[in-house]
Amino acid sequence: MSIAVDDDLWSAIGDPTRRRMLDLLLADGAGTATTLSDNLPVTRQAVAKHLVVLDRVGLVHVTPEGRERRYRVDEVQLARAVAQLADVGSAWDARLQRIKRIAEAIERSQKK
Amino acid sequence: MSIAVDDDLWSAIGDPTRRRMLDLLLADGAGTATTLSDNLPVTRQAVAKHLVVLDRVGLVHVTPEGRERRYRVDEVQLARAVAQLADVGSAWDARLQRIKRIAEAIERSQKK
DNA sequence: GTCGCCACGCAACCAATGGTTGCGTGGCGA
DNA sequence: TCGCCACGCAACCATTGGTTGCGTGGCGAC
Numbered sequence A, B: 001m002s003i004a005v006d007d008d009l010w011s012a013i014g015d016p017t018r019r020r021m022l023d024l025l026l027a028d029g030a031g032t033a034t035t036l037s038d039n040l041p042v043t044r045q046a047v048a049k050h051l052v053v054l055d056r057v058g059l060v061h062v063t064p065e066g067r068e069r070r071y072r073v074d075e076v077q078l079a080r081a082v083a084q085l086a087d088v089g090s091a092w093d094a095r096l097q098r099i100k101r102i103a104e105a106i107e108r109s110q111k112k
Numbered sequence C: 001g002t003c004g005c006c007a008c009g010c011a012a013c014c015a016a017t018g019g020t021t022g023c024g025t026g027g028c029g030a
Numbered sequence D: 001t002c003g004c005c006a007c008g009c010a011a012c013c014a015t016t017g018g019t020t021g022c023g024t025g026g027c028g029a030c
Helices: A007-014 A018-026 A033-038 A046-058 A075-111 B005-012 B015-027 B035-037 B042-054 B074-110
Strands: A060-065 A070-074 B059-063 B068-073
Touching: A007 A018, A007 A046, A007 A075, A007 B005, A007 B015, A018 A033, A018 A070, A018 B005, A018 B074, A033 A046, A033 A070, A046 A060, A046 A070, A070 B068, A075 B015, A075 B042, A075 B074, B005 B015, B005 B042, B005 B074, B015 B035, B015 B074, B035 B042, B035 B068, B042 B059, B042 B068
Parallel strands: none
Antiparallel strands: A060 A070, B059 B068
């Protein structure tokens, strides 16, 4: 019973810079490579590359506006990603719980 | 209000191979680089490198046994990692919820 | 109109990382 | 003691996250 995870989606949100970008986009509603890089410790070009990755997995969408390219978070897709986080977390949680129960059972049987 | 995340811990569980390794270790209780690589699509050496990473952030511990090096999951540290997953997930969830509420409010105000 | 600013895309380059193969060494069982 | 086998180390390769440098095309000011 292995945990089924969309590796592309996971690795997209696995990068700390991309996570912060999603944070910023969620906070402001939208943003461009330039505005994002203003609030990040990396250059505009680095941000642009990350935006390509996020766009490829559908976590963001672009709308060209004049000479700007405005990015917005796809809430449905982000919700899917969040669900995956929860899945992995709860699966491991379940395993840890079981281990804990077994450990307690052993402890009890040794005490008697 | 940015999400405080231990990037080292997160990136340790961010790699799909390392996640599957943790899965295997949890399922079997313990394992060596060789036994893990038997159940993974990568070589023993690749697994060994990942074990170094996992050990460095404290997610696993080693106990040398004869000519083997037996690895076990540190449940406390894994629980911490799971908690971080939950944190990020719930933070994004909250933002998504707020956006949804705002969207609904706008929709209502337009309908009246 | 045209001129200049500025957001963007493209390209070359660099370091770190996840992967490989090859080889040497040291326990343990026959 | 001899051979097997798990391990560590080293060299190497591809991908990726980052940089700098440069060309181009909208848009506002004059």
